[in-house]
Amino acid sequence: MSTQPSSSPVASSLQASGADAVPGSRVAERFETVVIGGGQAGLAVGYHLARRGLPFVIFDAHARVADSWRGRWVSLRLFTPAHYDGLPGMPFPATAHAFPTKDEMADYLESYAARFELPVRTGIMVDRLSKQGGQFVLTAGDRDFEAQNVVVAMSNWQRPRIPSFAQDLDPGIVQLHSSAYRHPAQLRDGGVLVVGAANSGAEIALEVAHQQRVWLSGRDTGAVPFRIDSRVAQLFLVPVVLRVLFHRVLTIDTPIGRKLRPKLLSHSMPLLRVRRQDLASAGVERVPRVVAVRQGRPVLEDERALDVANVIWCTGFEPGFSWIDLPIFGSGELMHHRGIVASEPGLHFVGLTFLYAASSSMIHGVGRDAEYAAKSIASVSRAGQREPNVRSSRAKLLQRVIRAGV
Numbered sequence: 375m376s377t378q379p380s381s382s383p384v385a386s387s388l389q390a391s392g393a394d395a396v397p398g399s400r401v402a403e404r405f406e407t408v409v410i411g412g413g414q415a416g417l418a419v420g421y422h423l424a425r426r427g428l429p430f431v432i433f434d435a436h437a438r439v440a441d442s443w444r445g446r447w448v449s450l451r452l453f454t455p456a457h458y459d460g461l462p463g464m465p466f467p468a469t470a471h472a473f474p475t476k477d478e479m480a481d482y483l484e485s486y487a488a489r490f491e492l493p494v495r496t497g498i499m500v501d502r503l504s505k506q507g508g509q510f511v512l513t514a515g516d517r518d519f520e521a522q523n524v525v526v527a528m529s530n531w532q533r534p535r536i537p538s539f540a541q542d543l544d545p546g547i548v549q550l551h552s553s554a555y556r557h558p559a560q561l562r563d564g565g566v567l568v569v570g571a572a573n574s575g576a577e578i579a580l581e582v583a584h585q586q587r588v589w590l591s592g593r594d595t596g597a598v599p600f601r602i603d604s605r606v607a608q609l610f611l612v613p614v615v616l617r618v619l620f621h622r623v624l625t626i627d628t629p630i631g632r633k634l635r636p637k638l639l640s641h642s643m644p645l646l647r648v649r650r651q652d653l654a655s656a657g658v659e660r661v662p663r664v665v666a667v668r669q670g671r672p673v674l675e676d677e678r679a680l681d682v683a684n685v686i687w688c689t690g691f692e693p694g695f696s697w698i699d700l701p702i703f704g705s706g707e708l709m710h711h712r713g714i715v716a717s718e719p720g721l722h723f724v725g726l727t728f729l730y731a732a733s734s735s736m737i738h739g740v741g742r743d744a745e746y747a748a749k750s751i752a753s754v755s756r757a758g759q760r761e762p763n764v765r766s767s768r769a770k771l772l773q774r775v776i777r778a779g780v
């Protein structure tokens with residue numbers, strides 16, 4: 375959904391609060407709040423801002439809301455059941471124990487944005503965020519925007535991480551990052567090395583092993599000790615892990631949460647769906663880490679060079695925040711408390727791994743952090759200080775939708 379300020383009377387009254395036209399200079403559109411990112415994190419923030427009658431716009435680099443889900447591999451199903459895949463105000467439309475496909479998730483997010491008329495402007499990639507004279511300045515190509523508040527709403531998984539020696543692989547080897555992998559037909563015959571043995575690597579290795587020989591390289595991350603689709607998991611274990619452990623117990627407010635946070639930030643999650651025995655029965659061969667490239671071939675920690683026609687890098691992502699030109703990163707780490715950056719008043723983050731809790735980057739957990747950011751914006755916003763009876767038409771609309779039994 376692409377909502378230009380002029381495309382809807384509701385949106386136009388709430389989005390841009392003005393534009394500066396200095397002759398001969400670029401025109402900057404002004405907003406009270408800009409949310410950068412229109413995935414689940416940005417939409418949840420939008421929902422909570424709208425509920426408070428606060429004006430805002432959401433920018434997303436993709437062509438369509440939720441394209442980050444659409445772009446994932448074709449066979450991907452969520453590891454969280456539908457009961458835990460809804461954002462605030464709108465449950466996921468499926469039976470509680472179903473595991474949605476990635477396209478069902480994308481469609482859900484798109485209909486969420488439409489249902490609450492969230493003002494998402496797609497195709498806007500913010501390439502610089504800075505501050506001038508107390509205002510945030512956002513640049514997207516040849517367009518400039520100003521805002522009093524900015525919410526950077528996205529997961530840590532924005533830029534593929536690939537080891538630098540990948541460029542030395544023989545050009546005849548097909549190499550892809552997991553973010554570019556869609557289905558086995560993209561690969562050549564001649565064997566596949568999947569590098570990285572966490573959830574993405576294990577799921578892709580298993581899928582590809584139905585077609586050709588597969589080596590899975592990397593540290594064994596362990597596996598949850600139950601099948602996530604078993605009855606006992608659905609009725610008891612999944613709720614305990616997701617709602618109790620990840621959402622309530624492992625937070626920055628508990629000693630155990632603070633103790634485990636660094637580990638959870640630096641380690642991959644255990645395997646959730648694929649079991650070690652699934653990989654073994656499909657003929658996937660576990661091998662050590664890939665440490666170099668020699669004569670165009672990938673080399674393992676045990677010095678073996680593998681003769682493969684394909685390499686799939688399931689080596690993770692980086693946040694890729696180089697476009698943020700603000701002094702908010704201390705030795706690479708974002709300095710914040712629950713997503714609020716005290717050194718840059720008005721700047722918030724939502725969606726990052728363990729921002730507040732182990733559930734912060736997950737669908738069922740992001741709403742709480744989104745509400746926290748919206749409350750913080752409301753507390754300093756002029757709009758937030760208005761009397762409730764002069765709330766904007768967007769807030770009234772949203773409340774009507776909610777009352778209508780969402």
Ligand SMILES: Cc1cc2nc3c(=O)[nH]c(=O)nc-3n(C[C@H](O)[C@H](O)[C@H](O)COP(=O)(O)OP(=O)(O)OC[C@H]3O[C@@H](n4cnc5c(N)ncnc54)[C@H](O)[C@@H]3O)c2cc1C
Binds near residue numbers: 440446
């Ligand atoms: C393979 C995989 C499977 C997952 N499965 C589950 C699951 O089953 N259950 C679960 O709870 N979680 C799951 N997650 C975790 C999480 O729910 C997803 O990663 C989810 O997509 C995160 O949503 P988000 O909105 O925080 O960030 P993203 O989905 O990454 O969306 C961020 C948006 O911001 C936009 N953006 C980024 N930079 C800019 C910029 N500079 N300017 C403008 N726009 C920008 C991007 O275009 C993107 O649309 C999974 C993650 C992965 C990688």
